[in-house]
Amino acid sequence: MNVQNDLNETNAINDLNEVDSRLWYVIQTKPGDEHRVETHLLNQEIEIFLPLLETPQYCNGKMVQRIKPLFPNYLFARLDLKLHYYNVKWTRGVSKILGAGDGPISISEKVVQTIREKVGKDNLVRLEGEWKEGDIVQITSGPFKELMGIFQKKMSDNGRVRILLSLIGVDIPVQILQWQIRKAA
Numbered sequence: 001m002n003v004q005n006d007l008n009e010t011n012a013i014n015d016l017n018e019v020d021s022r023l024w025y026v027i028q029t030k031p032g033d034e035h036r037v038e039t040h041l042l043n044q045e046i047e048i049f050l051p052l053l054e055t056p057q058y059c060n061g062k063m064v065q066r067i068k069p070l071f072p073n074y075l076f077a078r079l080d081l082k083l084h085y086y087n088v089k090w091t092r093g094v095s096k097i098l099g100a101g102d103g104p105i106s107i108s109e110k111v112v113q114t115i116r117e118k119v120g121k122d123n124l125v126r127l128e129g130e131w132k133e134g135d136i137v138q139i140t141s142g143p144f145k146e147l148m149g150i151f152q153k154k155m156s157d158n159g160r161v162r163i164l165l166s167l168i169g170v171d172i173p174v175q176i177l178q179w180q181i182r183k184a185a
Helices: 002-020 034-043 081-089 109-117
Strands: 023-029 047-049 052-059 062-069 074-079 094-097 136-139 148-154 160-167 170-177 181-183
Touching (some): 023 081, 081 094, 148 170
Antiparallel strands (some): 136 148
């Protein structure tokens, strides 16, 4: 009976070690192969996290929303290097597992968790809320490109914001798409 108990304890410890040995790594993919790699790794029963983002893009003179990876050519994989290293390394579409010269380096679980907390109901990462009233912003495209302004408020759910531009000594409120501005350094 003691042998059976020892065997059960050993199996339980091995199960704990197996869970603890799975860490998050950043997988670099070949250009545009994020979804291919995601599919192949999921087929190998490896946990994957590919954060996606809806971004505006001009197409035939119109602004359309496209869903793209938050980090182009990268995704996160939770794996045990002893078990999965060569399978992942030689998966079609994988360029490499990021690390230093002496091998892959895991990333903190908190990094993945922080990104996951920003994922909305539609499985897209939401970066809204990055501006507060009074933030200095720079316009990155359009007729006011390169001008600096002060963020005033979000106008609508479809991405319009109001900023104040100081032109000729007068503050003028301008409505613009939130994707056309960035925080000034």
